[in-house]
Amino acid sequence: MKVSDTVSGVVLVLFALGVFYLTRSFPPMPGQRFGPSLLPNVIAMVLGACGLILIIQTIRQRKVMPLFVLPAWAHVPKFAVNFSVVLFSMFFYIATSDRLGFLIAGFVTVFALLLTWRRGTLLSTAVIALVAVVVIQVFFGTLLRVGLPWGVLEAWRI
C-alpha cells in the first residue's frame, strides 16, 4: 500500500504530539531537570520536524497525489490471496500454537501456505509439511531444548 507523504507527515506529527503528551507524566531524576522523558522528547521533536518537512515537500511539488494507492498486485486475486494468507497464517499460529501445540499448529500453517502457493497433490503437500514440522521440532525441541508447546498432544510428549 502506497501512502502519500502528506499522510505520513500528518501521522508523524500526531505521533510526536502523542509522545509529548505521554512523557508529561514521566518524573525527572532526583536533583536534575531531566529524566526518562529526555530521549523520547528529542525523538518526538525530530520525528515531528521530519513530518513537517514531508508535508512541506509535497505541498511544494504541487502535484495532486491520491492519499492511498493500493499496489498493482492487490488487484490480481492470486497475489491478494498470497499476501492475506501470510498474515492469516501468522495470526492462526499466534492464536492456536499454545492450545493445539507446535506440531498441529505448525503443520496446519505450512500445509495451508503450501496448498495456496504450490501446485501438487494433497499427499505430496502433506508430506512436505509433515517433514518440515518434524525437522523443526527435532532441531529446536530436541537439539536446542526449546520448550515448544505440545498442546493437545501433551500426553505423547517425547
Added chain:
Amino acid sequence: MEPVLLGFKLIFEPFTMMVIVLASAFGLFMGAMPGLTAAMATALLVPITFFMAPVPSLAGIVAACAMAIFAGDIPSILLRIPGTPASAAYTDEAYAMTKKGQAELAMGICLVSSAIGGIAGSLALALASPTLAELAIGFGSFEYFWLAVLGLSCAAFISADRPVKAVISLMFGLFLSVIGVDPTSGFPRFTFGTNVLAGGIEFIPVLVGMFAVSEVLRNVTDMEPQHHVGRVGIKLANIYKGLGGVLWKYRLGLARGCVVGTIIGALPGAGCDIAAWISYGTSKKLSKEPEKYGTGHPEGLVDAGASNNAALGGTWIPALVFGIPGDSITAIVIGVLYLKGINPGPTVFLQRPEIMYAVFIAFILANILMLPFGMIAIKVARYVLNVPRETLMPIILLFCMVGTFAMNNSVFGIVVMAVMGIVAYLMEENGFPIAPAVLGLVLGPLIEDNFVTSMMKANGNPLEFFTRPGAGVLGALVMVVWFSPLILKLVRRRYKDPIIPVS
C-alpha cells in the same frame, strides 16, 4: 601472543568447526537463492546462535555472511538474477559472459576474487582494529555519544536517496528502544500498564520480522516473471581453466577491488552492495578498454567480485572497535554481542582479546574454506536453484515464528515479529529504508546511557558536549554530516546561476 593462540584454540574446537561448516552451507544456500539475502541469513541464524557460546555464534555468522555474499554471484551468472544485492552491480556483465559460453570462467573469477577480496578485508580488520581500539580507549561518555550519533547519521545520510525518510526510520528504531522500563530511573515508559511491554521491545523479534517476514511478503506478491527462477540447463565444466591468466592480467584491478572494498565497507552506512557498485564503476573508468564493459568482459568482475567480499571485513572494523554498526549485518552482530554480555568497543580488546582474535581467524578461515565449499556449491547450484520458492517460503515463515518463540518461550515475541514484518514491508513500499530502524534499536540504549550520563556531568549544559578535544572533533564531524545535504543544495543552487555564459 597468548590471546592469539587462545583464539586459534577456540576456533578449532570441534563444535565451532561444525558450526562453521553448517553455517557455510546455510550461507551458500541463502545467498544463491534469489530473494533471500545475507541479512536475512544472519537474521535467521541469530535465534540459533542464541543457544551457543560467543565464539561459535560469531564464527557461524561470519562464515554464513562471507559465503552468502559470494553465492549471490552464482544465480547472477546462471540466470541473470543477483542472489543478494551485493552482486547486482555486475550481474549483467556476468550473464553476458555466460551467453558468450564463458560461464565457467565467470564462476572461477567470482569464486577466487571473492576469496582473495575476503582475505584482504579480513587482514585489514585484524590489523586495523587493535590499533584503532588503542586510540579509542581514552574515550568518555561525550565521545561515545558523538560516535553513536555519527554512526547513525552516516547510516541515514550516505546511502539513502531521501535522507528525511532515513532519519524517520532511524527515529522509529530509537523510539522502539525506549519502550519498557528505563534502566537508569526504573520508570516504565510507554508500557500502557502492561507487563509484556515492561521488558522492552526485544531485538530478535524485530530483526526477524523486518528482514525475514517482510521479505516473505515481498516474495509472495512479486508479480514480475523475471524474478521467478527458471530451470537452469547449463552444465559446468572445469571452472579453473584459463583463470590464472585472467586474474594475473587484471591483478591491479584485483588489488584495487580489495582496497576500495575494505575502505567503503569501513565507512558507516555503506556496505557490500555499494562497494561493488563503486568498484565496478572505478574499474570501468580506469580500464584501458572501457568499451568492452557490459559485453561479458571479465575485468569489472574481478574488481567488483573482490570488492564486495573485502567490504564485509571492512564493515566489522567500526562495529568491533567503536560498537558502531555500518550496515544491517553488523547491526545484527552488535545486537548478538550485547546478548552475549560482550559490550563491543575498545575495551573488548583488553577484556576479551581472545574473542576478537577468534573472530579474525574465523574471517580468514571462512574465506579459505570458500574455495572448496564454493566449488561444491557451483556444482550443485543447478539442483538448488530449481527448488521452488513456493515450497521454501512457508517453511521459512514457520522457522521465523519458532526461532522468535525460542528466545524466551513467549508468544508475544511472535506478535512483535509479525507486526514488525508488516511495518517493514509498508516502510519499504513507501521509500523508508529499514536498516536505519534496526541500527536505531540496537544503538538506542548506548546513546541514551551516554547522553544522560554526559548531561549529568555537564549539569544540563549542551555546550559541554564540545569542550573535550576528542568530543569536539567528533561533534563537529556530526554537524558536517547533518548539514551536508543543506550545504550541497546551496552550492548547487549557486552553480546553477550561469555566472559564466556557456557558449
